[in-house]
Amino acid sequence: MYNIKAAAKILDMPKVTIRSWETRYNAITPARTESGHRLYSDQNLEDLKWLKIQVQDNGMKISEAVKKLHASRHQFIAPKEEFSQNDNSEYNEQINQLFQAAAEMDTERFNYLLDLHFSLFHHQTVFFQSLHR
Secondary structure (H helix, E strand, O other): OEOHHHHHHHHOOOHHHHHHHHHOOOOOOOEEOOOOOEEEOHHHHHHHHHHHHHHHOOOOOHHHHHHHHHHHHHHHOOOHHHHHHOOOHHHHHHHHHHHHHHHOOOHHHHHHHHHHHHHHOOHHHHHHHHHOO
């Protein structure tokens, strides 16, 4: 867990931008200490990094990027019990889409899907469940 100063330094972003994206756009929901200070998880930092890339490198509006991030979570993340019942079919479909993009040499889609997977899941999950099959 990281305080806002550490998060800002890691992400090379102003603290005011991080707060704004959190409060105005509901981009992330950091944990709070008993005294109310924000604590950012690795997942929060990954989400913010992905959003920053969408805004700075791809010229997307932050509101649009946040909607895309939240929509992707709803589309790709199933509850744990759903995973066990469906034999990970939704997750496997994501992986198949990634491999299909690679097979078609569609680098734009492949990079998008890979960025999306890294923003949704821990890097170890992406590596061991997706890339190391």
